[in-house]
Amino acid sequence: MEATKTASCLPFGIAFICTGILVNLIQATCFLIVRPLSKTLFRRINGAVTEILWLHVIWLMDWWSGLKVQLYTDHMDTYRLMGKEHAILMPNHMCDADILMVWLLAQRFGCLRSALMVVKKSSKYLPIYGWASWFFEFIFLDRSWEKDEHYLKSSLEGLKDFPRPFWLTMFVEGTRMTEDKLLAAQEFAASRGLPVPRNVLVPRTKGFVAAVKQMRYIVPAVYDVTFAVSKGHPLPSLLRIFERQPSEVKIYIKRYSMKELPESDGDIAQWCKDRFVEKDAMLEEFRAEGTFGGKEIPDGGRSLQSLLVYITCLCLCCVGIYKFNQAYSLSSTWKGNAILAGGLAMVVVVGNIFVEYTKLPKRALIAAAAKANMN
Numbered sequence: 001m002e003a004t005k006t007a008s009c010l011p012f013g014i015a016f017i018c019t020g021i022l023v024n025l026i027q028a029t030c031f032l033i034v035r036p037l038s039k040t041l042f043r044r045i046n047g048a049v050t051e052i053l054w055l056h057v058i059w060l061m062d063w064w065s066g067l068k069v070q071l072y073t074d075h076m077d078t079y080r081l082m083g084k085e086h087a088i089l090m091p092n093h094m095c096d097a098d099i100l101m102v103w104l105l106a107q108r109f110g111c112l113r114s115a116l117m118v119v120k121k122s123s124k125y126l127p128i129y130g131w132a133s134w135f136f137e138f139i140f141l142d143r144s145w146e147k148d149e150h151y152l153k154s155s156l157e158g159l160k161d162f163p164r165p166f167w168l169t170m171f172v173e174g175t176r177m178t179e180d181k182l183l184a185a186q187e188f189a190a191s192r193g194l195p196v197p198r199n200v201l202v203p204r205t206k207g208f209v210a211a212v213k214q215m216r217y218i219v220p221a222v223y224d225v226t227f228a229v230s231k232g233h234p235l236p237s238l239l240r241i242f243e244r245q246p247s248e249v250k251i252y253i254k255r256y257s258m259k260e261l262p263e264s265d266g267d268i269a270q271w272c273k274d275r276f277v278e279k280d281a282m283l284e285e286f287r288a289e290g291t292f293g294g295k296e297i298p299d300g301g302r303s304l305q306s307l308l309v310y311i312t313c314l315c316l317c318c319v320g321i322y323k324f325n326q327a328y329s330l331s332s333t334w335k336g337n338a339i340l341a342g343g344l345a346m347v348v349v350v351g352n353i354f355v356e357y358t359k360l361p362k363r364a365l366i367a368a369a370a371k372a373n374m375n
Contacts, residue, residue, distance in 0.1 A: 009242045012064065013347035014321075015314040016056045020128030023053045027135035040163045043137075047113035047164065050136045053128075054115075056313070057100055058107050058306035066246040067236060069104060071253065071297035078223075078255040079297050083109030086162070086218060087255075088211055089169040090272070091225035092200050092279055093176045096358035097236035098227060101249060102169050105225075107303055114166040116159070118152075118207065126357060127350055143174060145206050152207055156214045168219075172208045172272060173201040194273070199283035203276050205269035212268050216258045226252040226279050228286045238358045242351070252282065252292040 026049050035042035061067040073079055083106075091098060099117065106115035117133075121140040124130045134140070139155045141148045159166065175181060177200070185201040188194075194202065212222070229235055230248040240247065262268055286292060330336030 009060075009064070009351060010344065010347060011314055012056065012060060012310075013351050014344075015310060015317050016053070017128060017347055017350060018317040018320070019056065019313045020053055020132065023049045024128065024131045024135075027132065031135060039161070043163055046135055050132055051113035052309055052313070053132055054103050054112055055107070055303070055306040055309040058104060058112075058303050059310040060241055061100060061104055062302040063307055063310075065241040065244050067104075067241065068246065068248045069101070069108075069299070070248070070250045071105075071108075071299065072250065072292040072294045073252070073297055074254045074294050076295055078253055079295075081221070081255065082223070082253070083111040083165065085165050085220050086215075087165075087167050087221045087223050088208075088215070088219055089167050089223045089225050090172055090208070090275065091169065092227055092276075092283075093171040093173045094227050094229070095176060095235045096238060097241065098171065098176065099169075100238075100241075101227060101236070101251070102167075102225075105251065106167060107306070108300065111165055111167055114162065114164040115169070116166055117169040118171070123357075126354065129354070139168075141207070148207070149210070153210055153214060156211055159215070160218055167223075168211065168215075170208055170211060172203040172205065173276075174204040175201070177201060195277050195280070197276070197280045199287075200276050200280045203272050205272045208272050209265050209268045212258070212261055213265070216261065220258055222256045222258065222261065224254045224256060224275050224279070226282055226292070228252075228283055228292070231287075231290055239355045242355070250286070250292060252294060253297075 027046055030042050030045050034045060089102065091102065099119070102117065103112060103115060106112045116137055116139070118139045118141060119133070121142050124134050124138075124140045137155075137158070139152060141152065159168070181201060182197070186196050186198075189196045189202055228250050230250060233247045234240055234245055236247045236249060262271055282292065325331055325336075325340070328336065330340055
């Protein structure tokens with residue numbers, strides 16, 4: 001039962017929820033008071049406090065689950081520029097932990113506090129994470145171009161004065177990989193005379209085209225990011241991270257100067273599709289070789305910053321709960337004990353909400369695990 005499994009992460013849940021509530025309150029206060037006076041100052045404060053919350057998730061991957069990540073690139077100039085320039089990230093969407101891995105990548109390159117994303121609208125309503133993401137200027141889409149076009153373009157316009165180098169991650173496949181969705185993509189590609197994919201879905205290019213056309217004069221690069229899971233390792237998921245099931249993910253990053261991209265809508269769309277054809281071939285080669293070609297990026301190891309932040313926040317939360325318990329003598333009455341038990345139950349319930357929201361349908365999860373073991 002997922003609730004039992006998430007209960008094993010109870011200390012993390014306490015720290016994440018208590019810190020998250022405080023972060024949300026700071027965000028809301030600054031949104032009402034600071035933002036009308038200075039949008040830049042609001043973004044700097046917002047980025048700093050939200051980074052503290054995201055670092056809890058980095059700790060969960062680095063120190064709790066033992067997720068191992070190896071980075072590769074086509075050229076070491078890419079390594080030197082990452083985190084120092086605005087960029088659009090274009091990863092494949094292989095599992096529900098992809099967002100977490102983008103955060104991990106951003107933390108490694110020092111831009112976690114400006115790692116923006118285009119995500120589905122329903123995630124905005126998730127407790128803590130969804131609210132923090134909204135204040136953090138994530139772009140939430142219905143995945144219907146008629147509904148999303150105006151909102152996407154206005155959101156992109158608002159990023160032109162962003163005070164720090166930012167990453168805008170766009171999962172252009174539109175949804176994560178499952179066997180059913182891959183089969184549908186293959187049938188669609190065959191019916192349109194397109195290359196039939198084996199490891200990715202056919203990209204939905206309208207949002208990417210809009211982003212390139214609107215931001216090409218302020219964003220100097222597109223990072224083509226490819227995620228792959230090493231043979232014999234499970235596909236990462238939030239539940240598996242909670243369960244401390246280690247995995248090994250390899251990430252290939254190729255930088256394209258925005259000047260290399262074509263000008264017209266149709267040509268930009270085709271450029272995006274061509275990158276996914278290349279990505280598919282790269283993943284096919286990865287299945288055979290177990291590694292990416294290219295240069296390995298030096299890995300600094302697990303984040304000491306995330307460890308320090310997590311331990312500090314957990315200690316502060318425990319001290320706060322202890323002081324609150326002492327002040328109101330909660331543990332000495334049955335009503336007080338009920339309140340404490342209810343608080344712990346809420347932590348488990350919130351964790352279970354995240355797991356249920358992110359996990360694949362059972363049939364798709366089994367198929368995805370089987371495919372990962374074949375790689």
